[in-house]
Amino acid sequence: MRKPIIAGNWKMNKTIEDALTLIEGLKLELADCMDVEAVVCPPFTALKVVGDEIADTQIKLGCQNMSSEDDGAYTGEISHTMLKELFVKYVILGHSERREYYKETDFWVNKKVKKALEKNLRPIVCVGEKLEDREAGNTESVVEAQVRGSLADITAEQFKDVVVAYEPVWAIGTGKTATSEQAQAVHKFIRGVIADMVGQDAADGLRIQYGGSMKPDNAKELLSQPDIDGGLIGGAALDARSFAAIVKAGM
Numbered sequence: 379m380r381k382p383i384i385a386g387n388w389k390m391n392k393t394i395e396d397a398l399t400l401i402e403g404l405k406l407e408l409a410d411c412m413d414v415e416a417v418v419c420p421p422f423t424a425l426k427v428v429g430d431e432i433a434d435t436q437i438k439l440g441c442q443n444m445s446s447e448d449d450g451a452y453t454g455e456i457s458h459t460m461l462k463e464l465f466v467k468y469v470i471l472g473h474s475e476r477r478e479y480y481k482e483t484d485f486w487v488n489k490k491v492k493k494a495l496e497k498n499l500r501p502i503v504c505v506g507e508k509l510e511d512r513e514a515g516n517t518e519s520v521v522e523a524q525v526r527g528s529l530a531d532i533t534a535e536q537f538k539d540v541v542v543a544y545e546p547v548w549a550i551g552t553g554k555t556a557t558s559e560q561a562q563a564v565h566k567f568i569r570g571v572i573a574d575m576v577g578q579d580a581a582d583g584l585r586i587q588y589g590g591s592m593k594p595d596n597a598k599e600l601l602s603q604p605d606i607d608g609g610l611i612g613g614a615a616l617d618a619r620s621f622a623a624i625v626k627a628g629m
């Protein structure tokens with residue numbers, strides 16, 4: 379019912395030349411991959427060349443942030459119009475690195491999510507607890523507050539275009555993956571919160587990705603959990619073979 383979605387978040391990596399090498403490799407690896415939605419999210423500077431390369435493939439284009447405003451005096455920001463011009467379909471919003479280093483709050487993530495949906499871009503909305511939250515037994519309350527705040531006022535109909543990514547901060551780039559049981563428990567919890575917000579049907583249709591040290595060797599186990607519908611991949615998305623192996627684990 380829910381088509382798996384594996385997205386590569388390239389973060390602040392890859393020059394245009396390196397991005398081209400990676401996407402050319404990925405095109406070869408993923409030529410016959412139809413059952414899983416594969417998305418690549420290069421840095422803004424490589425969106426154009428990567429988008430041109432995948433225009434005639436199943437691979438979709440995403441980006442890593444977006445302004446909540448339409449246009450005007452917002453130095454350093456990128457608007458929905460600019461992204462759509464490059465055929466971007468998905469936009470990662472509220473990544474923990476943006477929350478941590480750039481102080482993005484749920485309020486701002488929510489503004490961006492609303493703008494993305496209004497302009498027909500699909501948000502990938504990231505939530506996840508820090509290590510200290512988990513150790514204090516606060517995982518559910520922290521994640522629930524992020525889900526309710528970041529996705530406030532989104533209708534059941536709009537949820538069809540939303541993807542949520544559960545990324546425990548302690549598992550990002552650390553090599554420490556959540557166990558499949560830990561991840562499944564939080565995914566199920568998130569689906570329950572969404573059901574309470576907009577109803578069971580919308581919650582059942584929502585795709586929830588896991589992110590945090592997902593690699594070819596742990597992807598299958600994580601993706602086989604009933605509430606894990608995909609992955610948001612950092613480090614392992616920077617290599618064509620390993621990203622393709624994770625996409626194939628979702629088939």
Ligand code: 13P
Pocket residue numbers: 387473545549550551552553589590591592610611612613614
């Ligand atoms: P890693 O896969 O490198 O842990 O990063 C996960 C992530 O933050 C994806 O958005």
